[in-house]
Amino acid sequence: MGMARRVSVALWLLGASAAVYATGDRTFERQVPAQPRGVVDISNVAGSIEVSGWDRQEVSVRGELGAGIERVDVTSEGGRTTIKVVLPQISGRHGEADLHVQIPKDSELDVSAVSADIRVSGVLGVQRLNAVSGDVTSELAGSDVDAKTVSGAVRLKGHGQGARLHVSSVSGDVHLEHGGGDFEASTVSGTLVVSLDSARSIRARSTSGDQRFEAKLARGAMVDATSVSGELNVRASAEGGYAYEVSTFSGDIRDCFDAKPERTDKYAPGRILQGTRGEGAGHVRLKTMSGDVQLCDRN
Amino acid sequence: MTQPPDAEGRKVSSLRELPQAIEPARDLWPHIEARLSQIRAGATAANARAPLPASQRAARRGWLAAAAMVACVAVGVWIGRSLLPGAVYGSADGAASTTGASALDAVYVSDPRYARQRAALLRSLPAHLAALPPPARAKVTASLAALRKAKYDLESELGKDPGNALLQELLVNTYQDEMRVLTDVRDASDAGRGI
Numbered sequence: 001m002g003m004a005r006r007v008s009v010a011l012w013l014l015g016a017s018a019a020v021y022a023t024g025d026r027t028f029e030r031q032v033p034a035q036p037r038g039v040v041d042i043s044n045v046a047g048s049i050e051v052s053g054w055d056r057q058e059v060s061v062r063g064e065l066g067a068g069i070e071r072v073d074v075t076s077e078g079g080r081t082t083i084k085v086v087l088p089q090i091s092g093r094h095g096e097a098d099l100h101v102q103i104p105k106d107s108e109l110d111v112s113a114v115s116a117d118i119r120v121s122g123v124l125g126v127q128r129l130n131a132v133s134g135d136v137t138s139e140l141a142g143s144d145v146d147a148k149t150v151s152g153a154v155r156l157k158g159h160g161q162g163a164r165l166h167v168s169s170v171s172g173d174v175h176l177e178h179g180g181g182d183f184e185a186s187t188v189s190g191t192l193v194v195s196l197d198s199a200r201s202i203r204a205r206s207t208s209g210d211q212r213f214e215a216k217l218a219r220g221a222m223v224d225a226t227s228v229s230g231e232l233n234v235r236a237s238a239e240g241g242y243a244y245e246v247s248t249f250s251g252d253i254r255d256c257f258d259a260k261p262e263r264t265d266k267y268a269p270g271r272i273l274q275g276t277r278g279e280g281a282g283h284v285r286l287k288t289m290s291g292d293v294q295l296c297d298r299n
Numbered sequence: 300m301t302q303p304p305d306a307e308g309r310k311v312s313s314l315r316e317l318p319q320a321i322e323p324a325r326d327l328w329p330h331i332e333a334r335l336s337q338i339r340a341g342a343t344a345a346n347a348r349a350p351l352p353a354s355q356r357a358a359r360r361g362w363l364a365a366a367a368m369v370a371c372v373a374v375g376v377w378i379g380r381s382l383l384p385g386a387v388y389g390s391a392d393g394a395a396s397t398t399g400a401s402a403l404d405a406v407y408v409s410d411p412r413y414a415r416q417r418a419a420l421l422r423s424l425p426a427h428l429a430a431l432p433p434p435a436r437a438k439v440t441a442s443l444a445a446l447r448k449a450k451y452d453l454e455s456e457l458g459k460d461p462g463n464a465l466l467q468e469l470l471v472n473t474y475q476d477e478m479r480v481l482t483d484v485r486d487a488s489d490a491g492r493g494i
Binding site: 114115132133148150151152168170171172186188189205207208226228229247248249264268269270287288289290 | 472
């Protein structure tokens, strides 16, 4: 091989390694033993976090690490497995990491992200999912779920199993399909779109965000939804019926059972609609300042 | 009808027969003046306890209702603050400014401890917002603006109808929500540094 050819090969290798370094993408894989009902903590700033439950008693982590990621720490001790994407101490940018994590299906899951999206499936234990601007998506499996975002959307999907579901977001939209049990949600400007197959209680609050509920209420269930300027649209049927009280300061009240709202005061604004459907076993209370309210007892 | 006899037992048949003036045996004025002074002093003291006219009673009830409303809202805010320690009121644009605070705001933040926490968090709010990813920052700023508008609207209506329980409840909710948002923003920016 001539000198010129050797030099060109060396330059090519140098260029190739420089390109790899520039993109910074590399993969990461690690497996650690875990208890079947242990706790798994995962934190990642940016990118994505995908978690799924499996039957093995180990936690498997696979990741694609972008530029700016220093390393991924995975530790398992005393029933707690911790997975942490570590950025350099002096980092002017947030590196992205895409994590794929498999955990024992009965684990308790604790996930924290900034702009990383969180997706969870097949996990039967309690889930606490927190993101700032990342979206949170999870399958419900009958255990409690606590999802919290600042601006990210929350999407939960269940099969009607009873659980305590607590969702809070500043501006993110909240979607719940086929939930059950006790649902509590609050948002400022996000929209709530919720369907519950068997609800014991619904408590929801928004400032300007609209709320839409379709629910089958258990006997004696309680619904309490308030908004300042958002619209409330509740379609709720209930075993045993419910007593309802709908009040608004300046919004409109509509219903599908021909009840007529009354003025709360002869001289001041304000309307109220109250009465009973069926036996009146449950309670539905809806309140707004200027948002319109619609109540129907048929799904 | 019989006529009363005069002092000497004579009957009076006409008003003209009566004397134009009868001088008392002694000067009665000092005694009368003393009594009048006593009565005047007693009346001044009794005025505070005397029943008010209907219009004044209605006005007093209105003020009492307004005071009760403010007290209820303040208690609600205090409860919310207790549940969410360290939360504060902040401006929608993220600026640490208290100039826009209304008179009602001043009532809500009258607790010195709360006022201190509020001031500290208002100072750090721009930094907390700056630590958020840009899309989140824009959305949170919009949400803070929505909260501020909600508070303004509710307070304006409550100014016209201070006893409205629905508006009071929604205002307390809004204050609590605002505290929650500011706490979440602070926690979110701390999380960004901590991860």
